Structures are given as structure tokens and as C-alpha cells.
Amino acid sequence: MLVPCTGRVEEILVLKAFESGADGVMVVGCMEGDCHYLVGNIQARRRVARVADILEKIGIGGQRVRMYNLSAGEGVNFAAFANEMTEHVRGLGPSPINVVRKGPKK
Amino acid sequence: MIVGNAKPIEEVLSMIEPFDKLIVAGCNGCVTVCRAGGEKEVQILASALRLAREAQGRPVEIREVTLERQCDPEYVELMRPYVGDYQAVVSIACGAGVQFLAEHFSKTPLLPGINTGFIGVTEKQGEWSERCQACxxxxxxxxxxxxxxxxxxxxxxxxxxxxxxxxxxxxxxxxxxxxxxxxxxxxxxxxxxxxxxxxxxxxxxxxxxxxxxxxxxxxxx
Amino acid sequence: MKAGSNLEKVLAAGHFAVTAECGPPRGADPEPMRKKSVHVKDNVDACNVTDNQTSVVRMSSIAGCLHLQAAGVEPLMQMVTRDRNRIALQSDLLGASSLGIHNLLCLSGDHQAFGDDSQAKNVHDIDSIQLLQLAKMLRDDGKFPSGKEVKGPPKFFIGCAANPFADPYEIRVSRLALKVAAGADFIQTQCIYNLEKFERYMQDVRNRGLHEQTAILAGVTPLKSAGMAKFMKKNVAGMDIPDEVIKRIAAVPKEEQAQKGIDMAVEAILRLRQVEGVRGVHIMAIEWERKVPEIAKKSGLLPRPQV
Structure with a gap:
């Protein structure tokens, strides 16, 4: 799904990712203060916080969603953040949803 | 407008505990404006309930609907064709909406997903305050x-x-x-x-x- | 005479009146009330009995009044509109008068948010000024608001409170005028520590002639310590304690502060007596009733007139 800005990443989009089996979601926006739409990335941060709160309360884990900020030219940083997130989620293990879907260990 | 606020998700989860096929019903009126019970909130609540229940190993099927208003019979009646296929309705309209659905669909349990606060105004984004007690x-x-x-x-x-x-x-x-x-x-x-x-x-x-x-x-x- | 209470008679005779205050206990034991009564007996013209002050449940004001009465002290029943609707208020007015309670102070009461039962329903069917009007109607017209006759009208000398220091200051005198227009026979003021401000207030009161239409009793509360002064300044809404007052009591060693507080209260009373339009003093020695005799004596208020 294409969005022009993290400001268009609504809570439901992130939650749907978890329903679709994601173990973690990273939302990567522009640097704060550099939003082409003024406050899109600030809104995204708030929404990510809301989703984290919901995930925490329903037992999925609020740590599974994170917001990162970087500028379009920072490919190296992006890779570093992606690696960091991957390690972070790997540390958390599979989402409880995926544990259930996989069924009991044989 | 009538200003409401979401109930804690834990409370809604405990209300829907006995059910596995539900409707989450929003309202395009006041509660949409105060971001408590509109279409977006229906989506978020439904998704959160599905995730929570699936993680518990008891998945729940949810139909998401948002009526133009839950306080007018014409709109409420639009639910009649399918409401009987579900075990309960979580309404995130104001207390009037929840009750009106209950009156119309006497055999379906109605569960309130928000707390109705007051008749008030938007002070600024995310802040509302009371103005009228309807005396x-x-x-x-x-x-x-x-x-x-x-x-x-x-x-x-x-x-x-x-x-x-x-x-x-x-x-x-x-x-x-x-x-x-x-x-x-x-x-x-x-x-x-x-x-x-x-x-x-x-x-x-x-x-x-x-x-x-x-x-x-x-x-x- | 409207009610024939001792307080009414003392004021009618032109004496400088003295009232005090006894808070009922948080329990059903009458003994604390009896003990407090000893300190006020013969030292005041009437003694207020508070009505669940600060929204904390206490023995009822009516019962407290009866304990004082039995001990030979004329009671002044405080009644707040926070907890009772007009039906209960009228019923209690009839009951209190039938028991020989003939002084009444009408208040709205501290909001229940302050007390132990902050979850209670907030009644406020009518406000303090409307209670005053209601009591006056029962007494003078012998009629209920419905127009029906009161069989044996209650007799009350009716007052209410005034806080010269609450905001906004500009309507403080107007609000007093409302109370006078509603029929207040007397007024008891909030504790006065800022005497300059009170004197300015009284000037405004006199300019409108209100002091001639009601008897103003100036409120005085002795400070027990500099700590109490600071606490009250910070935590009691509408309490004006100038820094100068706090400095004076803080300037003496801790063990002498209580005495200093008494002396300052006496000093305030002597000064208030000189203010034109002040017809008496209301000594609120909160949980310190035993100091009332000393304060009254040192202020030259004893013996109380027999009228």
C-alpha cells in the first residue's frame, strides 16, 4: 500500500499488519521538523504510541512497533535501523498471534 | 456534541468474553467528531479485539459497521437484516445510541464500548469540555x-x-x-x-x- | 424579635456579639461535644455547629446543636445545601426549630471533592442564598414555596457567610448585597488575617449602607503555628493570609507560636471592634475551642451580656 507520508499511516494500518502475521512493525518517517506536509511524522509518532499502547494492553506487546526518523538520503542509516529492528523483534520472538496460528509444538 | 471516551480495552474484552461472533457498531454523529466512536475507531477496536482474542486462542469474528446515526430509527433499522447472525453488538455510540440499538434488536445483547461523557465542545485537538447539563x-x-x-x-x-x-x-x-x-x-x-x-x-x-x-x-x- | 434567640437579643440590644464554632465529632459519642461546650459556655452568645465541614462525615449539625443546648450553650445551626434537597432542608428546618434551635447559618458547603466521600452525588438543589430566602419565607410568611401554610412556622435568626477575600473582589460587596436582599439577619465572615483589605471591604459595605441592614460578625481564627498559617494560605481556597502575618508568628520560637497566635487573634479582634459596621466577632478556634475563653477575656468581651 502506497502512502505519501507517515502522516497517512493510520493506527488500523499498523494493527492490520499484526493481524496479517507481522511480528513487528517499524514506521520510518522523515526527520521531525522536515515533514513535507508539516506534521505528518509527528502525527505518525503519536499514532505509533497509541498502537503500542493497545498492543501492550491486549497482550501482543507494545515493543513490537517502533517509529524511526531519517532523511531520504540516509540509506546507510536506514539499513542500520532495519537491522536494529530485526534484531529487536527477533529478541522478542514471534508474536503471540503467530504462536497460536502455528499451533502446539509437535 | 455529545462527547464520549473509549472504555479500556480490557473492559470491552471482558464484556465480549462469552461471544465469538460480533458486530462492532460506530456512529457518524457526535462520537465521530470527538474521535471515540466513528469508523476509524470501529476499525481499531475490531482489530484490537481480534488480535487479543486470537492471541488467547479464541478467535472472534467481527463485522464492522458505522451507522449514519444510532439515534435515528431509519439508520438503526439498516442493521436488521444481519443483526440476528451475530451473538452481540458492541456499540461505540453514545449511551443513547447503545440503548436505541438495544430497543430495536431485543434479542441481541448490546455492549457499550465507550463511556458517554457530556454535552460539550472541542477546546482543541484532543481536548473537550462540558458546556450543557440539559436542565x-x-x-x-x-x-x-x-x-x-x-x-x-x-x-x-x-x-x-x-x-x-x-x-x-x-x-x-x-x-x-x-x-x-x-x-x-x-x-x-x-x-x-x-x-x-x-x-x-x-x-x-x-x-x-x-x-x-x-x-x-x-x-x- | 424574629426568632427570639439570645444572639438576636444581644445584637438588638446593641451589644458587640460573640460567636464561636464547635465541630461535631466523627462518631456517635456525644462526649467530645460536651467537652467542647465547656469552653464556650458563658463566653459566647451563640455557638455555631458545623454541618459536615470540608465534606467529611460528622455527627449531624442538629444533634450537635442539641448537645450544646443541653450543656447550656445557645446553638447556631449551620446548614449546607450540598447534601440535602429542598425537601430535606425544609424538613430539617422545621425539626430544628421544634427542638429549640433558633439560629441558622445558610451555606453552600465545601465541594464533596474535598472529603472522604468524593464519589457522593452533589445535590445543590438550591444555593445558600435561596436557602436563606426559603427559611425566611417559612418564618415570615408561614408558607411553603408551594404557597401552602406552615402549621407552626419555624423561628430562626438567619445568617449566612461572606468571604471578603475570595475572587473576584469587585463583586464581593454586590454578593453581600444579594444576601442582605435575600433577608440575612446576620453575616459571619471568613477568617480575617488581611485587616487592611477587610477595612477597605467594610468601607465599600458602608458606602452601600449594608452594615445597617444586617449584623456583620467578623471572623477570627487563631493560628496555632507558622506551619498552620502556611498550610492554610496554600490549601484553603479563598483564605488571604498576608506574608507579614506569617512572618510575625514565624519570628517567635516554635513553642511560643501558639501563644503568639492567640495574642495576634486578640489584637485582630480589638482592631475589628473599631471598624464601623462590625457588630460582633466570630471566633473559629478550629479544634482549639479551649482557647475561646482566653481570647474572649483578653479581648475584653467578657462577661457576656444577659439579655
Missing amino acids: GDCVLHLTGGICPVTRCSKSLFHGPCGGSVEGHCEIDKEVPCGWQLIIDRLKALGRLDLYEKLRPMKSWKTSRDGGPRRIVREDLI
């Missing part, structure tokens, strides 16, 4: 357009009480003193003369105290 006998013309029943913590008709300090109410520094507001406004209007009038005891008959109310307009029937 049924408006006196705003006497009080500078500021309601003593709602804005004074004691609903005084001859305020402010001795607890008014620097414009705030004795109960909380965050609460403006309603009577300070009234006096400031009367002063701005050049109508402080209205302040020094004795007001008779209010009849609360027109308020909820007179029992559940109804308004009948013969000219419209």
Missing part, C-alpha cells in the same frame, strides 16, 4: 452566555462561592470558576446589573429530576 430551562441570557448549572461545580445561582480563587474553582486549579467567567462576561457586556438580581429556586422538573424526558412536537407529527 431543560435555559438561563444563558441572564448569565452572560455561561451556564451556572454546568460551569459552577455547585451549580450555584448566586455565585461565586468563597472557594473561587484567581479565576479557578476550589475543586481543581484546572477548572475555571464558572461564576468568574459569568462575571467577566457580564462586565464585558456592560450587564453587571444582571448579577445583583435574586434568582428564585430553580425548578428541576425540566431536568432529569422530573423523570425521563421527552419532547413532542405536534406540528411535526
Whole structure:
């Protein structure tokens, strides 16, 4: 799904990712203060916080969603953040949803 | 508008505990504006409930609907064709909406997904405050357009009480003193003369105290 | 005479009146009330009995009044509109008068948010000024608000409170005028520590002639310590304690502060007596009733007139 800005990443989009089996979601926006739409990335941060709160309360884990900020030219940083997130989620293990879907260990 | 606020998700989860096929019903009226019960909130709540229940190993099927208004029969009736296929409805409309659905669909349990707060206004994004208690006998013309029943913590008709300090109410520094507001406004209007009038005891008959109310307009029937 | 209470007679005879205050206990034991009564007996013209002050549940004001009465002290019943609707208020007015309670102070009451039962419903069917009007109607017209006759009207000398220091100051005198227009026979003021401000207030009161239409009793509360002064300044809404007052009591060693507080209260009373339009003093020695005799004596208020 294409969005022009993290400001268009609504809570439901992130939650749907978890329903679709994601173990973690990273939302990567522009640097704060550099939003082409003024406050899109600030809104995204708030929404990510809301989703984290919901995930925490329903037992999925609020740590599974994170917001990162970087500028379009920072490919190296992006890779570093992606690696960091991957390690972070790997540390958390599979989402409880995926544990259930996989069924009991044989 | 009527301002509401989401119930804690844990509370909604405990309400839906016995069910595995539900409707989550929003309303495009007031609760959409105050971001408590519109289409977006329906999506978020439904998704969160699905995730939570699946993680518990008891998945739940949810139909998401948002009515134009839950307080008008025409819109409520739109649910009739399918409501019987579900075990319960979580309504995130105001208390009126929840009850109206319950009245229309007598065999379906109705569960409130939000707490209805008050009749109020948007102060700014994310902040609402109360303005009207629906007492049924408006006196705003006497009080500078500021309601003593709602804005004074004691609903005084001859305020402010001795607890008014620097414009705030004795109960909380965050609460403006309603009577300070009234006096400031009367002063701005050049109508402080209205302040020094004795007001008779209010009849609360027109308020909820007179029992559940109804308004009948013969000219419209 | 409207009610024939001792307080009414003392004021009518032109004496400088003295009232005090006894808070009922948080329990059903009458003993604390009896003990307090000893300190006020013969030292005041009437003694207020508070009505669940600060929204904390206590023995009822009516019962407290009866305990004082039994001990030979004339009671002054405080009644707040926070907890009772007009039906209960009127009923209690009839009951109190039937029991020989003939002084009444009408108040709205501290908001229940302050007390132990902050979850309670907030009644406020009528406000303090409307209660005053209601009591006056029962007494003078012998009629209920419905217009029906009161069989044996209650007799009350009716007062209410005034806080000269609450905000906004500009309507403080107007609000007093409302109370006078509603029929207040007397006024008891909030504790006065800022005497300059009170004197300015009284000037405004006199300019409107209100002091001639009601008997103003100036409120005085002795400070027990500098700590109490600071606490009250910070935590009691509408309480004006100038820094100068706090400095004076803080200037003496801790063990002498209580005495200093008494002396300052006496000093305030002597000064208030000189203010034109002040017809008496209301000594609120909160949980310190035993100091009332000393304060009254040192202020030259004893013996109380027999009228």
C-alpha cells in the first residue's frame, strides 16, 4: 500500500499488519521538523504510541512497533535501523498471534 | 456534541468474553467528531479485539459497521437484516445510541464500548469540555452566555462561592470558576446589573429530576 | 424579635456579639461535644455547629446543636445545601426549630471533592442564598414555596457567610448585597488575617449602607503555628493570609507560636471592634475551642451580656 507520508499511516494500518502475521512493525518517517506536509511524522509518532499502547494492553506487546526518523538520503542509516529492528523483534520472538496460528509444538 | 471516551480495552474484552461472533457498531454523529466512536475507531477496536482474542486462542469474528446515526430509527433499522447472525453488538455510540440499538434488536445483547461523557465542545485537538447539563430551562441570557448549572461545580445561582480563587474553582486549579467567567462576561457586556438580581429556586422538573424526558412536537407529527 | 434567640437579643440590644464554632465529632459519642461546650459556655452568645465541614462525615449539625443546648450553650445551626434537597432542608428546618434551635447559618458547603466521600452525588438543589430566602419565607410568611401554610412556622435568626477575600473582589460587596436582599439577619465572615483589605471591604459595605441592614460578625481564627498559617494560605481556597502575618508568628520560637497566635487573634479582634459596621466577632478556634475563653477575656468581651 502506497502512502505519501507517515502522516497517512493510520493506527488500523499498523494493527492490520499484526493481524496479517507481522511480528513487528517499524514506521520510518522523515526527520521531525522536515515533514513535507508539516506534521505528518509527528502525527505518525503519536499514532505509533497509541498502537503500542493497545498492543501492550491486549497482550501482543507494545515493543513490537517502533517509529524511526531519517532523511531520504540516509540509506546507510536506514539499513542500520532495519537491522536494529530485526534484531529487536527477533529478541522478542514471534508474536503471540503467530504462536497460536502455528499451533502446539509437535 | 455529545462527547464520549473509549472504555479500556480490557473492559470491552471482558464484556465480549462469552461471544465469538460480533458486530462492532460506530456512529457518524457526535462520537465521530470527538474521535471515540466513528469508523476509524470501529476499525481499531475490531482489530484490537481480534488480535487479543486470537492471541488467547479464541478467535472472534467481527463485522464492522458505522451507522449514519444510532439515534435515528431509519439508520438503526439498516442493521436488521444481519443483526440476528451475530451473538452481540458492541456499540461505540453514545449511551443513547447503545440503548436505541438495544430497543430495536431485543434479542441481541448490546455492549457499550465507550463511556458517554457530556454535552460539550472541542477546546482543541484532543481536548473537550462540558458546556450543557440539559436542565431543560435555559438561563444563558441572564448569565452572560455561561451556564451556572454546568460551569459552577455547585451549580450555584448566586455565585461565586468563597472557594473561587484567581479565576479557578476550589475543586481543581484546572477548572475555571464558572461564576468568574459569568462575571467577566457580564462586565464585558456592560450587564453587571444582571448579577445583583435574586434568582428564585430553580425548578428541576425540566431536568432529569422530573423523570425521563421527552419532547413532542405536534406540528411535526 | 424574629426568632427570639439570645444572639438576636444581644445584637438588638446593641451589644458587640460573640460567636464561636464547635465541630461535631466523627462518631456517635456525644462526649467530645460536651467537652467542647465547656469552653464556650458563658463566653459566647451563640455557638455555631458545623454541618459536615470540608465534606467529611460528622455527627449531624442538629444533634450537635442539641448537645450544646443541653450543656447550656445557645446553638447556631449551620446548614449546607450540598447534601440535602429542598425537601430535606425544609424538613430539617422545621425539626430544628421544634427542638429549640433558633439560629441558622445558610451555606453552600465545601465541594464533596474535598472529603472522604468524593464519589457522593452533589445535590445543590438550591444555593445558600435561596436557602436563606426559603427559611425566611417559612418564618415570615408561614408558607411553603408551594404557597401552602406552615402549621407552626419555624423561628430562626438567619445568617449566612461572606468571604471578603475570595475572587473576584469587585463583586464581593454586590454578593453581600444579594444576601442582605435575600433577608440575612446576620453575616459571619471568613477568617480575617488581611485587616487592611477587610477595612477597605467594610468601607465599600458602608458606602452601600449594608452594615445597617444586617449584623456583620467578623471572623477570627487563631493560628496555632507558622506551619498552620502556611498550610492554610496554600490549601484553603479563598483564605488571604498576608506574608507579614506569617512572618510575625514565624519570628517567635516554635513553642511560643501558639501563644503568639492567640495574642495576634486578640489584637485582630480589638482592631475589628473599631471598624464601623462590625457588630460582633466570630471566633473559629478550629479544634482549639479551649482557647475561646482566653481570647474572649483578653479581648475584653467578657462577661457576656444577659439579655
